[in-house]
Amino acid sequence: MVFLIQQTLLFAVPLMIVALAGVCAERSGVINLALEGIMIFGAFIGVLFIRVMQETGMFEQEQGQILMLLTMVVSAVCGALFSLLLAFSAINLKADQTIGGTALNMLAPAIVLFFIIMLIQQTKMGMAEGGAASWFMIRPSTFGLPKDHSWGPFIDVFINKVYLSTYICLAVFVLVSVFLYKTRLGLRLRACGENPQAADSLGINVYKMRYMGVMLSGALAGMGGFTYALTTANCTATGAVAGYGFLALAVMIFGNWTPLNIALGGLLFGLFKCIAATYATLDINGDGIYLLNEIGVSPYIYRILPYVITLIVLAFTSKSSRVPKAEGIPYDKGQR
Amino acid sequence: MLRVDPSTGKQKWYTTDGTKSVLSALISILIGMAVGSLIIIIVGLTKDGISTKGIWDGIRLVFMGILSTGRDGAELSFGFNPVNVGNMLFRATPLIMTGLSVAVAFKTGLFNIGAPGQYLMGIAGTLSVGLTLGNAGCPVVVAWFAAFLTGVILGALWGAIPGIFKAFLNINEVITCIMTNWIAANLVTWWFDSHEIFKNAAEGGKIGYIIPLKNVGVVTPKMGMDVLFPGSQANGGFWIACIIAVAVYILMTKTTLGYELTACGSNRHAAKYAGINDKKNIILSMMIAGGLASAGACLYYLAGNTEFFWSTYLSLPPEGFNGIPVALLAANNPVAVVFSGLFMSMLNICGTQLKSLTAYNEYIADIIIAVIVYLSAFSMFIKQLLNGRKQKGGNK
Numbered sequence: 001m002v003f004l005i006q007q008t009l010l011f012a013v014p015l016m017i018v019a020l021a022g023v024c025a026e027r028s029g030v031i032n033l034a035l036e037g038i039m040i041f042g043a044f045i046g047v048l049f050i051r052v053m054q055e056t057g058m059f060e061q062e063q064g065q066i067l068m069l070l071t072m073v074v075s076a077v078c079g080a081l082f083s084l085l086l087a088f089s090a091i092n093l094k095a096d097q098t099i100g101g102t103a104l105n106m107l108a109p110a111i112v113l114f115f116i117i118m119l120i121q122q123t124k125m126g127m128a129e130g131g132a133a134s135w136f137m138i139r140p141s142t143f144g145l146p147k148d149h150s151w152g153p154f155i156d157v158f159i160n161k162v163y164l165s166t167y168i169c170l171a172v173f174v175l176v177s178v179f180l181y182k183t184r185l186g187l188r189l190r191a192c193g194e195n196p197q198a199a200d201s202l203g204i205n206v207y208k209m210r211y212m213g214v215m216l217s218g219a220l221a222g223m224g225g226f227t228y229a230l231t232t233a234n235c236t237a238t239g240a241v242a243g244y245g246f247l248a249l250a251v252m253i254f255g256n257w258t259p260l261n262i263a264l265g266g267l268l269f270g271l272f273k274c275i276a277a278t279y280a281t282l283d284i285n286g287d288g289i290y291l292l293n294e295i296g297v298s299p300y301i302y303r304i305l306p307y308v309i310t311l312i313v314l315a316f317t318s319k320s321s322r323v324p325k326a327e328g329i330p331y332d333k334g335q336r
Numbered sequence: 337m338l339r340v341d342p343s344t345g346k347q348k349w350y351t352t353d354g355t356k357s358v359l360s361a362l363i364s365i366l367i368g369m370a371v372g373s374l375i376i377i378i379v380g381l382t383k384d385g386i387s388t389k390g391i392w393d394g395i396r397l398v399f400m401g402i403l404s405t406g407r408d409g410a411e412l413s414f415g416f417n418p419v420n421v422g423n424m425l426f427r428a429t430p431l432i433m434t435g436l437s438v439a440v441a442f443k444t445g446l447f448n449i450g451a452p453g454q455y456l457m458g459i460a461g462t463l464s465v466g467l468t469l470g471n472a473g474c475p476v477v478v479a480w481f482a483a484f485l486t487g488v489i490l491g492a493l494w495g496a497i498p499g500i501f502k503a504f505l506n507i508n509e510v511i512t513c514i515m516t517n518w519i520a521a522n523l524v525t526w527w528f529d530s531h532e533i534f535k536n537a538a539e540g541g542k543i544g545y546i547i548p549l550k551n552v553g554v555v556t557p558k559m560g561m562d563v564l565f566p567g568s569q570a571n572g573g574f575w576i577a578c579i580i581a582v583a584v585y586i587l588m589t590k591t592t593l594g595y596e597l598t599a600c601g602s603n604r605h606a607a608k609y610a611g612i613n614d615k616k617n618i619i620l621s622m623m624i625a626g627g628l629a630s631a632g633a634c635l636y637y638l639a640g641n642t643e644f645f646w647s648t649y650l651s652l653p654p655e656g657f658n659g660i661p662v663a664l665l666a667a668n669n670p671v672a673v674v675f676s677g678l679f680m681s682m683l684n685i686c687g688t689q690l691k692s693l694t695a696y697n698e699y700i701a702d703i704i705i706a707v708i709v710y711l712s713a714f715s716m717f718i719k720q721l722l723n724g725r726k727q728k729g730g731n732k
Contacts, residue, residue: 033510085710095714098447098510102660103710110702117697118379242650246514253511300526303649307515311501314512318505 002157007278009166012270014039014228017169018248019255019262020176021220026257027180028213029193029206029326030090033101034083035221036245037108040237041082042222043229044112046075047125047237054128064135065142065164068230072165072223079222080215082108087214091207094330105245113239125237132235138162165227176220177259189213193324196331206331221245247273250310256322269306276302357667360718364665364711365679372398372704376696386695394694398704401686407693420689422561422568424681426639430455432577432677433632434659436584437495437625439668443588444621445601450498450513451629452656453520454491458630459644459653460524462487462637463546467534470552479554480638487634488627494520495626499619509622517656521649528646535646544647550640573635578674580631585670597621629656661705664712680705 018035025032049071053059059067086104089095116125127135139161140149150156180186191199192209200206228241251269255262275282276299279292373395380391393412397404402424403414434451441448466483474482498512528534528546536547549555559572588594599607600617608614632655636642662680666672687701711718 089710089713093714093717095717098449099660099664099709099713102449102657103706103713106657106661106709107703107706110699110706114375114697114699114703117699118383240651243518243652246518249511250515298526298530300522300529300649304519304522307519311512311515314507315501315505318507 002153003278004274004282005157006162007274008267008270010163010231010270011273011277012266013166013169014224014231014244015248015251015269015273016173016263016266017227018221018224018245019251019266020173020259021217021224022249022252023257023259023262024176024180024189024220025214025217026252026324026327027190027193028210029196029324029329029331030087030210030214031097031101031328032083032086032214032217032221033098033249034086034104034108034245035217035248036241036243037101037105038079038082038218038221039225039228039241039245040108040112040239042075042079042225043233043241044116044125044237044239045078045222046071046226047127047229047235048119049074050235051125051128054130061130061135065138068136068163068165069168072168072226075226076219076223079225080219082222083214083218086218087211090214090330091210094332097328097330109239112237116237116239123238127235132163132230136163136165136230136235138164163227163231165230169223169227172220172223173259173263176216180259185212190324192331193326196326200331200333210331224248247306250306254310254313256317257324258322272302272306275299356719356722357669357715359722360715361665361667361676361712363718364708364715367711368704368707369398371707372700375700375703379696383695390695394690394696394700397690397693398686398700401689402682404689404693412693418565419567420685422565422570424678424685425561425565425574426569426571426681427684428674428677428681429573429577430632430636430655431658431662431680432581432674433635434629434656435662435666435673435677436581436659436670437627437629437632438659438663439666439670439673440584440588440597440628441621441625442663442668443601444597444618445604446499446502446509446618446621446625448495448498448513448622448625448629449510449657449660450495450516450626451659452652453513453517454494454626454629455633455653455656456520456524456648457490457494457626458487458633459637460487460527461490461630462634463549463644464527464531464534466549466554466638467547467552470549470554476553476555479552480556483549483554484631484634484638488631491630491633492623492627495622495624495629496619499622502622503615503618517652521652525647525649536643542643544645546644546646548641548643549638554638555640556635556638569639569641571639573639576635577632577677580628581670581674584628588670593620629659632659658705661709661712664709664715667715 018039022032022035050067053067082104086100089100090097113123116123119125138159141147151159180190188199188204189209189212191204192206192213196206225241228244229235229237247269251262251265254265275292279299279302280290282290282292376394376398377391380386380394396412400414402420403417404420405413405415405417407413434455437451437454438448462483465486466479469479469482494516497516498509501507501512502509534546536542536545556572556576559575561570561572561574588598596607596612596617597620599610599612600614600621604614636655637644658680662673662676665676665679683701683704687698690696690700691698
């Protein structure tokens, strides 16, 4: 059970944060189809940064948590910078946002693989030394306690063998949600996605707001990409994130563009991902029987379900969808 | 300057929309290649072990890799290389088909980003039927057509799903296409995972591949390609793709169906008002698009010597996505798609040459393609620049 909850959180958190990234951009009126590409880029920058820091010897294994925090900031900044490409074409040049996003999705793996091969002559880049678990995982030894120390079943779930990044992402998720829905700036940003002309007439700079939305989106997606690489890919960058960015788009639609529903959707999809990845050795209630394996349901069912559920949800909610009204339409000042 | 020839009343050739489309495509290509060269220069200057000569070699291969004949001593040599040109034609075949797929959907106002999924369904249909009939001793011609048609029909049905969602529920086709892509990736992997008879167990060291169709003899005839380009993979599939491209051109420009599809793309509501069944046309357009994309997969795998890695549920075939730049570069003109498809596969060949002859690698070609897609997102903007200020002045 402990294992199931921890694994689900590992899979769910990147999904949630990247889905929220999608919301930030779409609420400001720009479709961000480039989430997958930005994740790939963020993951690459994060792993590269860790490698360089390890090689220069600035950080030792004991300071792993500080290095991880720093890396999250770096990949968020680089994700935001990368998303500027989308912002520029979508906002200034009024280009087709879907094509612009597709271009970024093609550009990111190409650049990442090009540089990984130039740097280390192979297509997979890991850390310079050690692994994600030995450097960044929180364990009793992190607090100076003996290896087999236990805090009891409940607390163990949340602080034994987990990554700090999971909680930082959750905190950021809450902060950004509050920003979007409870602050004046957030309200202005959302107005630009619903009725930019009205927003402009009230003195809001639509271009600025949309830039903010897209860059915030890029920062969250970059951070989510690194978190994905750290927690589920043992801190390696390969020029792919296995469709996570697109799955995050599905979570966003599933959650109807609202943070609370996205959190629930992220957990649900994370659970499916987790079951599909670990079903053969998953012991839910600790009686030594691998229940899901014995039912005999193919793991492909679990892999397909998130996408099928999204399609069904789309089919039933298309009438009451909360999709931002001005999404995907370039803002033209001269238009009324 | 007058834009209309006073004697004939027709637009001058250099002011037509077609000329501007070609020009803006050429500008995109040039900028893309310039960005690629720039990366080569920057990387070459910052990385040890790459000399100025290495940089110069890299840039030359980006532009003329198709003519490369390897190295003559220390110097790169250039000339007609039948293997390169033949392989270019071979790899262009699926790109032309997915490009046509995206172009037809674009004409109906739909963005078919679902080509990878349709492509995968085509692979599954073709390989399964081809191998089964081939093993059963069916005549090659019958097996070939059965395999081809099964793949095309599967792809068309798969393409119909986003079409139905769009037509009846008005759900953005981009989202449904992305969902169906990943569903297809999992379904195809599942299908081959649970059918051991299709897996290539005979050849050691090739774990995870499906038996190539040449083992059962169901292959597309060469149609003279082996004489023209000896040593390459080129086959008659390229000619078939060209014929299909012309057929699509005729369909879209000379038939009622094509007119209805285009009308729906220009303005769905106006078309409906004029008595065109918009729902039917949207679904039909996606089905044609799906069929074209999967036909690309069929032609590629019916070549016989291509092998399919079946455990693909974590990735989508790049041929599907590369249909998007092919269509964009061709401004959705089916005949121009043939040329832009050839250009994309030429870049691909340049990439492999770059990998085998210099310190750089093949992903520089992907970067160039991505830059071209990025630029074509605002091709309207480039066209406006080409128009200059004259149009604003009202000089018509």
